[in-house]
Amino acid sequence: MLAIVGEDTVHRVEGLPGESAPVGLTLALGRLRTLGVTGLRVALPAPGHPLGLSGPPEFNARALDAEEAVVCFGAAFGLVPEVYEAGPAGDVHAEVVWHVLPVREAPPADVPSLGEAERELAEALREATQLLAKLDVAGSGPVAEAAIDAYRARAERGQEVLAPGYPPRAVRVLELAQRVALLISLAYDNGHGAAVTSAEMAARSEALRPVERTARRAQVAAYNSMVEERERGAG
Template sequence: MLSEPRSGRLAAWGNALLSGVASPDDAALAIVGEDTVHRVDGLPGESVPVGLTLALGRLRTLGVTGLRVALPAPGHPLGLSGPPEFNARALEAEEAVVCFGAAFGLVPEVYAAGPEGDLHVEVVWHVLPVREAPPADVPSLGEAERELAEALRDATEMLSKLDVAGSGPAAEAAIDAYRSRAARGREVLAPGYPPRAVRVLELARRVAMLVSLAYDNGHGGAVSSAEMAARSAALQPVERTARRAQVAAYNSIVEERERGR
């Protein structure tokens, strides 16, 4: 969760395009990000994968008015609504985009080749049918913000107990990497998102960073299997809260529109 999910970029900039506050070219460039190319496979009426600009336009003509993010994990189908076949593909990818207004979902498949520093990354988004139903376990922005405040306290306390603050260069490098991402974070949510959504997303990422540190660096990494199990049990609710908040931030435009109907 430290890195921005591709489903988040697709949903955020897709929503900006669908809302008329971003151009097709700008949205496509932002979605691709540092990858080489994105294509969409399985669109109705298309026999071969197509580019993002064409795909987003086609989804709009099919009735799609918004895009939601799903970030499922084993035992936690966060943001999913079924059917089982789509849920299984999304769980394997650990992310997906669910359309609002038409019963489609998109699951990414990532192909990477080349040496580090010169990596060629292609992403194919597979379009699959979904069940039109409320997504599982997605809080409102307000609920997510309140939950995050408590999760941040829990994660900070866990770091203190594990003496992660003094665990050396690995912890410092992780903190520096988070700060670098945070400096770019204001570009993550596309035009049209409320400031509260940006705030919730940034806080969710901070909590996720702390959870990652607690997993990786407690007591210098020299822990027994029992200690590792106890740490995991303590951190799982915090990590789940961060993922719920992340989904709430990306989905906020669609949720507000649905409440206003």
Template sequence: MHSEPRSGRLAAWGNALLAGLVPPDDAALAVVGDDAVHRVTDLPGESAPVGLTLALGRLRALGVSGLRVALPAPGHPLGLSGPPEFNARALESGEAVVCHGAGLGLVPEVSESGPAGDVHVEVVWHCLPVREAPPADVPSLGEAERELAEALREATRVLTRLDVAGSGPAAAAAIDAYRARTEGGAEVLAPGYPPRAVRVLELARRVGALVSLAYENGHGGAVSASEMAARGEALRPVERTARRAQVAAYNAYVEERERR
């Protein structure tokens, strides 16, 4: 969970564009980020793939008033509402964007080429019909914030007890270094999002970094199969909480708009 999901960038900057807070070209550049190019295919009214600037304008013309994020995982259709074809594509990708107001969704297909250190990344967003219904298992910002605080304490407690690399002062230093890299010169969310959404997303990333460090920094004392299984059991609910909070943060723009 170190990297920002592409669906999060598309939803956040797409929402800022729909709100009139950023110009189309700026929104498209922010979504593309370090990738080479993004295109959208199967968009209603377009016979061929189009660039993001045109695609976002077309979605607005089709009645889209907001963009939500889905981050599903096996057994957890987080942010999805159907139909099965869209859910299956989103689950395979691990992420998707659901358009509020038009019954459409976007699923990214990522292709990479080139040598290490000079990788060329292209993203094709496939546009498919979605069912307009409440998304699955998305908490409110308040719920997400409370769950994250508890998840951070629980993850640290359990991983320390299991003697897993990724807990303790070394992990804290690594997380702080990661945050310094990712936050330097970059906005956590696009303009228009409430401060609480920014706070929740920052905490979700911190929890996600802890989970990733626990998996990546060697085995620590967890050398047996049973200890490795215990680590997985400890991390799965924490990672699930962090994903739910990410979705709540990215979707806060649409939720606030609906409340108003």
């Protein structure tokens, strides 16, 4: 439960069958189980890339606006978060309402296997790093290396990236995907570096875009690996 809530103060679930008002997260998870839900898939869609979604269009549109969603396994429901700020000035906190919507029971879009994700990540990271270094743009030098070293130090202090029970490959893929995502974030946050012409900026963005897409695909593959294994076992 703490992994779901994080540092947010309140999570509520709205639109559950049989409930006329929003309910707390604990009650909602129990109710979903009674409705036949046996697992949850993560979706991380972005414009032009409905990653992890299966439709219908109404659900996909809400998920794309939020850039994240949860799709139930075992029953045709999906949940899309909406974040609000609440509380008096000086004590503002985040509250999240999860909207339950019908989804299409179909394979999620563009989610690779763990093996595919691992291979794609290694290749994309290598190619993008070479290109970014060649262009001498932000995110490819000492600043990026220092941030990644700090990330590794946090991981070595025992921070779990996945709950116990996930396959070791899923942990490995998610850790690599998070490092790749960090590199991309640094490259965007630190500006264009030496890419001062429009052509250089376009080349930089062109290098980052497929790597960012690959990192998101790998994260979804890692998060969903337990559900996917269960589905294959039931098939």
